[in-house]
Amino acid sequence: MSLPTRIVHETYTNPATGEPAEGRVILTPIPLVWTDTAGETIYPGGGEFVLDWAGQWSHALGRTDAPGVEPAEGRYWHYEERLKGLPARERVFALPVGDGGPISIAKLVAADPGAAVYTPVVGPQGPPGDTGPAGPRGADGSNADAEAYTNGAIASEVARANATYETPAGATAKVAAHTTASDPHGDRAAAASALASHGAATTSVHGIADTAVLETQAGAQSKATAALTAATTAASSALAAHEADTTSVHGIADTAALETAAGAQLKVNVHKDAVDPHGDRAWANTQFYSAAAGDALDGYLNDAITRLAAVEGGTAFLAGLNTTGAARVINTVLKVEGASGTVRHTLNGAANTAGFYGASPVSQPTVTGSRADGTALSSVLAALGNLGLITNSSSAGIAAPWRQRHLPDPVTADALYAGAAPSISTAPTTTPTAGYIKYAPAGVALAGSDVTGPYTYAGAGNFAIGATSPDTNYVLPLSKYPNTYASGQGVWSVEFGTDAKDFQVRMKYISTATMYRLSIDGRKVTDLMQSSGGITAGSGHLITFDLGSTGPRRIRLDFATFPFGGVYLPPGATMWRVPLQGGRLMSFTDSIGDGSAQNTGAGCGTWVDRVGRFLGSTDVWRQGRGGTGYITAGSYATFGDRVNADVIAWNPTRLIILGGYNDNGGSQSAISTAATSLYSAIKTGLPSCEVYVIGCWAPTGSPAASIVNTDNTLKAAAAVAGYPFISPVTGSVYDSTGALVTTHGPWITGTGRVGATTGTGNADTYIGTDAVHPTDAGHVYLARRITAAIRELMPA
Incomplete structure (x- = not known):
């Protein structure tokens, strides 16, 4: 979970000199580990902080009254002062939500355990708290414990098995006795008795009242043979009479007119050897045209010719066709199929389309794009893929890879700004110089002469204003986990062009972590990030930059923990958007x-x-x-x-x-x-x-x-x-x-x-x-x- 925090700060002065104090402070949570209700550790903040040049420190600490944090009671902050020339002091304090705003440590520290008059008072016992989360899993047992437990379990299972099941020797003896027994189950004797009774019965066997009258097997065979002989004789006699009859056989008035077997065979041979018995061969021949002498049919047509030639009489048929010219399909579809009937290639003469390797026929594709930027190649690959001529498994790749010759000179790329150093000052106010115009970030409400600034953001995105005042006047990016206003992108940059001599940047000061770096025309003014010079944590400030002269410049500001409230320009100055590169x-x-x-x-x-x-x-x-x-x-x-x-x-x-x-x-x-x-x-x-x-x-x-x-x-x-x-x-x-x-x-x-x-x-x-x-x-x-x-x- 995200722990609610509150900014705590203080400013120290050396009483001997009146100058800002030097030293450090140390903040430690009590207890050291805070968790959420699921037992996950929460980082409440704290640490060691060195006073800045103004004798200040500021830091966001976890609230001791935040809900959903364990322990529910007894959370405090331990505070130590280690200031140069001053005695060390320690404090323990609670940090409630209060008004939610930044608070001085002096307002939180109400008791000094080191003071002579300090008397601790124990208050009444509070109500019992909720049951805490389950404790950590106990340590694993020793190997000896595990071995003893396992041996006991095995012994118990062996005893149970011995009491329930036969021993191997006993089981083997019983199997052997069963195998050699003549009737181990007693069912063999019963079956033999039943079979003998069935054979002796003469009545009521299979529903027959008296089986004694049934024919013997030999008698039944004799009677069947006599019946077969009589049937064969009668059939032969009927067949002879049928063949001799020349009228009214199967509805045919005169069977003498029927063709003999030899005559029928002769007529079949004549038909198959005829050049065009039905007249359709002449029609088929008109469907093929000769293109050039010596050309021949190919593909599956050649296969068809080969098969026709192998058929009896096929040679005579082929003689009537023009097989020396190329095949042509007129205004229809030609399909080339595989052995299983799958369509491999299609040419559609009527639609003027084609498809290969199983692709649906398409019209002739058009290649577009530029060869210089690679778009024409992409178009060619797409066209060939649509025709089915290729399977495009290529990857997009890197369209414009970095090349060494495109890189800037490293000596100048990281060089410092060579012009006159600008004058920079910070004031704890949000009121600009009179007459200045506010160029607000997109999202911040406009008033009076305010306009939305044409800023180019670098290093971040998804900018948003805060939910409540004063954060509604400042934008921060949410483009990094956990993607919230308070905990999103902590470092980012903004660029703009201006011809102003002076400009003022509005910020909300958070802590000494609020820093910036100025670059002019692509050159950084300082190598490292600089302190924003903020004074009051949680309050708005203006940083004034005096560049010394008017003139068009490209301005870049790198920010760290820097809520951005826009830029103020003097009247007559302009601002414009600049592209990144x-x-x-x-x-x-x-x-x-x-x-x-x-x-x-x-x-x-x-x-x-x-x-x-x-x-x-x-x-x-x-x-x-x-x-x-x-x-x-x-x-x-x-x-x-x-x-x-x-x-x-x-x-x-x-x-x-x-x-x-x-x-x-x-x-x-x-x-x-x-x-x-x-x-x-x-x-x-x-x-x-x-x-x-x-x-x-x-x-x-x-x-x-x-x-x-x-x-x-x-x-x-x-x-x-x-x-x-x-x-x-x-x-x-x-x-x-x-x-x-x-x-x-x-x-x-x-x-x-x-x-x-x-x-x-x-x-x-x-x-x-x-x-x-x-x-x-x-x-x-x-x-x-x-x-x-x-x-x-x-x-x-």
């Missing part, structure tokens, strides 16, 4: 593409955006979810469960899949099955998508066997699917057939990390303090490695 590049990953606490700017700060720039794509979709994988759902869903909604539905041109690290402790068979199913779904749903599979992430130069095995499992599944594969473990690159293209070497070397370096490899710099996720420098490095591998797989 390079196709839609999508990453489908775990946290290695989704971002972590080890890098800046969440998913906008990983290798994904940089690879998009290197490959010339401005529509970069970051569809990663941390903690997920092929068989691991984490706090979200497995790759297979979310591929339809998060990937296939958005029809990417190119797709990079990276996962497996969160699965490597599981069954390799299960990983293989899940990967095969995922690739098959993508192959079916996105037949023209250019797909690259990256194997299991290895954050060390000495990966565990489970990581190596997972990498190999994914490589095999990719080859079966016909997808190219890139191994982070070895740096090897394989084409879509599974053949090795090249090897670039392992991505990560050494066994160190930031904060625990070993001096043995690049992991000292590229792997963060958690020993798993890349740092900002690590993501810069990964972008180069991934781009280099993909380029190896591209045509020139």
